Amino acid sequence: MSRYLAIVLLVASLAFVRSARADQFENEYRSRYVRVEGVANRAQVERACDEIIVKLAERYGRPRRWTQFPVRFHRSRGGPVAGYTAYVRPAVQEIVLYLPFEDALGGALDHELTHAFFFYYLDNYFDLFLNEGVAQNSEPKSRARLRREVYLRCANGKTAPLERLYGRNEYDPELLLYVQGFSVVDYLIGRGGSKWFAAFLDELTNGARDLNSALRDFYGCESLDALEREWREYVRNGQDRLAAPAVK
Numbered sequence: 499m500s501r502y503l504a505i506v507l508l509v510a511s512l513a514f515v516r517s518a519r520a521d522q523f524e525n526e527y528r529s530r531y532v533r534v535e536g537v538a539n540r541a542q543v544e545r546a547c548d549e550i551i552v553k554l555a556e557r558y559g560r561p562r563r564w565t566q567f568p569v570r571f572h573r574s575r576g577g578p579v580a581g582y583t584a585y586v587r588p589a590v591q592e593i594v595l596y597l598p599f600e601d602a603l604g605g606a607l608d609h610e611l612t613h614a615f616f617f618y619y620l621d622n623y624f625d626l627f628l629n630e631g632v633a634q635n636s637e638p639k640s641r642a643r644l645r646r647e648v649y650l651r652c653a654n655g656k657t658a659p660l661e662r663l664y665g666r667n668e669y670d671p672e673l674l675l676y677v678q679g680f681s682v683v684d685y686l687i688g689r690g691g692s693k694w695f696a697a698f699l700d701e702l703t704n705g706a707r708d709l710n711s712a713l714r715d716f717y718g719c720e721s722l723d724a725l726e727r728e729w730r731e732y733v734r735n736g737q738d739r740l741a742a743p744a745v746k
């Protein structure tokens with residue numbers, strides 16, 4: 499389940515939005531957004547990637563830029579890493595997946611494409627805790643398991659204070675970045691919706707706002723500690739997004 503963001507090197511260019519006319523000349527089976535390698539049914543997998551990316555754009559808003567990048571499927575290494583996304587500003591270098599397409603769809607594939615999407619949405623690096631949190635929120639296969647896990651971890655005192663998770667640039671041994679990241683992002687999206695959350699990320703990243711002042715303006719929380727109290731109450735009360743207090 500663990501994934502990491504690798505640092506490597508550079509570029510290429512293809513516009514995110516192409517004219518309808520240009521698309522007529524494109525092979526209908528070629529993706530506009532990614533280039534899939536390592537599968538027999540490349541056309542099907544590229545269509546699935548495109549659908550995920552289009553849904554992300556509908557949910558969060560259009561990315562600032564897009565450069566086509568490879569999605570590479572490899573035979574499983576047998577280790578805990580399901581895949582990773584390598585990004586070197588300004589371009590995603592590659593997504594690598596160690597699962598067959600059928601296993602990755604709805605899970606690791608959606609997760610890694612969400613990392614890629616937000617790098618282009620923000621055109622920037624951003625906080626690892628929120629990065630993993632928003633990527634985990636894109637995994638329909640994992641939501642129920644993550645909700646149970648975060649509830650149990652909170653009930654048994656096996657969580658970390660958010661101040662130890664936010665602002666990290668490396669993974670914690672218990673992978674709380676994933677579990678608590680998922681849940682805190684789930685709570686924030688529940689309060690203001692997906693586009694509001696994406697605007698919050700943009701303000702934090704590109705508006706160079708400090709966390710507490712962005713939390714105050716977007717969510718009415720005075721600090722990360724205040725958010726932590728609200729979030730723990732949300733978990734105790736059953737993680738009902740619809741019951742989370744709206745921000746507007």
Ligand SMILES: [Zn+2]
Pocket residue numbers: 501502609613629630633
């Ligand atoms: Zn990830």
